[in-house]
Amino acid sequence: MPGASAKKARAARALLSVLLLLALSVFALLAAVAWGSTGFKVGEVLEYLVSGTSNAEVILFKIRLPRALLSYLVGGGLAVAGCCLQGVFKNPMADSHILGVSAGAGFGAAACIALGIGGASFGIAALGLGSVAVCALLGGILAVMLVTQFARVGSRTSVSALLLSGVAVSSLFTALTSGIMILHRESMEQVVFWTLGSFSAASFEKVRFAALCILPCSALCMLFARPLNIMLLGEEDARMLGVDTARTTRVLIILTTLLAAGCVSVSGIVGFVGLMLPHILRLMTGPDHRLLLPCSFLGGGVFLCLADMLARSLFPPLEIPVGVLSALFGVPFFLYLLRRQGKGGRT
Numbered sequence: 001m002p003g004a005s006a007k008k009a010r011a012a013r014a015l016l017s018v019l020l021l022l023a024l025s026v027f028a029l030l031a032a033v034a035w036g037s038t039g040f041k042v043g044e045v046l047e048y049l050v051s052g053t054s055n056a057e058v059i060l061f062k063i064r065l066p067r068a069l070l071s072y073l074v075g076g077g078l079a080v081a082g083c084c085l086q087g088v089f090k091n092p093m094a095d096s097h098i099l100g101v102s103a104g105a106g107f108g109a110a111a112c113i114a115l116g117i118g119g120a121s122f123g124i125a126a127l128g129l130g131s132v133a134v135c136a137l138l139g140g141i142l143a144v145m146l147v148t149q150f151a152r153v154g155s156r157t158s159v160s161a162l163l164l165s166g167v168a169v170s171s172l173f174t175a176l177t178s179g180i181m182i183l184h185r186e187s188m189e190q191v192v193f194w195t196l197g198s199f200s201a202a203s204f205e206k207v208r209f210a211a212l213c214i215l216p217c218s219a220l221c222m223l224f225a226r227p228l229n230i231m232l233l234g235e236e237d238a239r240m241l242g243v244d245t246a247r248t249t250r251v252l253i254i255l256t257t258l259l260a261a262g263c264v265s266v267s268g269i270v271g272f273v274g275l276m277l278p279h280i281l282r283l284m285t286g287p288d289h290r291l292l293l294p295c296s297f298l299g300g301g302v303f304l305c306l307a308d309m310l311a312r313s314l315f316p317p318l319e320i321p322v323g324v325l326s327a328l329f330g331v332p333f334f335l336y337l338l339r340r341q342g343k344g345g346r347t
Contacts, residue, residue: 010286013285013286014285014291017281017284017285017291017295018291018294018298021295021298021299021302022298024302025072025298025301025302025305028068028072028301028302028309029068029069029072029305031306031309032064032067032306032308032309033060033064033068035309035313063202066202066203066204066207067200067202067308068308068309069202070206070207070210070266070267071199071202071267071304071307071322072301072302072304072305073207073210073211073214073215073301074199074210074214074266074270074304075277075300075302075303075304075305075307076214076218076296076297076298076301076304077210077213077214077217077218077259077260077262077300078095078096078259078260078263078270078274078300079277079296079297079299079300079301079303080217080218080221080222080256080259080293080296080297080300081095081096081259081260082094082095082096082273082275082296083274083289083292083293083296084221084255084256084293085098085099085252085253085256086278087228087289088159088248088252089162089163090159090231092337093334093338094163094275095272095273095275096256096259096260097170097271097274098163098166098170099143099144099147099166099253099256099260100140100143100144100146100166100169100170100173101143101144101257101260101261101264102170102264102269102271103143103170103172103177104139104141104142104144104169104173104261105136105137105139105140105143105269106136106139106173106174106194106195106269107139107143107173107174107176107177107180108135108136108137108139108140109135109136109139109194109195109268110180110181110187110191110194111180112132112134112135112136113132113187113190113194114180114181114183114184114187114191115180115184132194133265133266134265136264136265137261137262137264137265139173140260140261140264140265141257141258141261143169143170143173144253144257144261146165147166147169148165148253150165150169151164151165156246157246157249159249162253177191177195193268193321194269195268195269195323196268196269196321196323196324197268197269197270197271197321197322197324197326198267198268198319198322198323199322200312202266206266209262210263210266213259213262214262214263217255217256217258217262218259218293218297220255221252221256221293222290222293222294224248224251224252225288225290225292225293226289226290227243227248228252228289229287229289229290230243231243231245231248232287260274268321268323270322270323270326271323271327271330272326272327272329272331272333272334273300273303274300275330275334275337276303276329276330276333277296277299277300277303278296279337280299281295281296304322304326307322308322311324311325
C-alpha cells in the first residue's frame with residue numbers, strides 16, 4: 001500500500017538521520033579531545049578513555065574532555081530551545097535571544113564582574129558555578145520574567161506582544177550593560193570577553209551543572225513534540241484537537257528560559273546556534289518535532305563542539321571566542337533567511 005511504503009520511508013529516514021548524527025557526535029567529541037596545539041592520536045585518546053592511563057592525562061582529562069563535553073551540551077541545549085521557540089512563535093527567526101535571555105545574562109555577568117556582587121561563597125560550589133555564572137543565570141531568568149509580565153494583557157499573553165517585549169527588554173539590558181562597562185572601564189575587557197562566549201574555563205563541575213540543567217529541560221521539551229506539531233496548524237485547529245495553546249506556550253517558555261539561561265551561565269553568550277541548526281536539520285528530517293527536537297540536540301552539540309575546537313586551534317596560542325566563530329556562520333544564514341522570507345519562500 002502507498003501509505004505503508006511512505007511510512008516505512010519516513011521511519012528509515014528518521015533512523016538514518018539519528019544514526020548519522022550519533023556518529024558525528026562521537027567523531028566531534030573525539031576530534032575535540034585529540035586536536036589542539038598539543039596533538040594526540042585518536043588511539044591515545046581512546047586508550048585513555050578505556051584504561052584511564054596516558055602520558056597526557058592533565059591535558060586530556062582536565063582540559064580538553066570537560067571542554068568538549070560542555071560545548072556539546074550547550075550546543076544541544078541552545079538548539080533545542082531555538083527549535084521549540086520557532087514552533088511556539090511560528091517564526092523561523094525565533095530563538096532564545098529574542099526573549100531577552102542573553103541580554104539579561106550579560107547584564108548579570110557584567111554587574112557581578114564590575115561591581116563585585118557576591119563573592120566566592122556566592123557561587124553554587126557544589127555545582128561548580130561561581131558568582132559570575134550565578135548572576136548570569138539569574139539575569140537571564142529575570143529578563144524573561146519581565147518580558148512575560150510586560151506582554152501580558154489581562155490573563156492573556158499574545159505571541160506578538162512577547163516578541164516586542166523581548167526586543168524592548170533586550171535593548172534595556174544591553175544599555176545597562178554598556179553603562180556598567182563605561183562606568184567601570186577597568187572591568188571592560190573581562191566583561192566583553194565573557195559576552196563573546198568561551199569554554200576556556202570548562203571543568204567537570206560545570207559539565208555536571210550543565211548536564212543537570214540541560215538534559216532534563218531538553219527531555220521535557222521533547223515531550224511537547226506532538227502539541228508543537230499540532231500548534232503549527234493554527235490556534236483554532238489546535239484547540240479543536242485538544243491542545244491548550246496558552247498553557248503549552250507558557251510551559252515551553254519556562255523550559256526554554258531555564259535551558260538557555262543554564263547554557264549562557266556556563267559559556268557566555270553564543271549566538272545563532274538555536275537559529276541555524278533547527279533549520280538545517282528540518283531540511284534533513286522534516287518538520288515533525290518528534291524527530292526534529294532530538295536531532296536538534298545532537299546537531300547543535302556537534303556544531304558547537306567543532307566550532308569550539310576551531311576557535312582554540314586556528315591561531316594558537318591565541319583563542320578566538322566561540323561566539324565570534326558562531327556569528328561568522330550565523331550572520332550569513334540569518335541574512336539568507338531574511339532574503340528568503342522577503343521573496344515569500346518557505347523556511
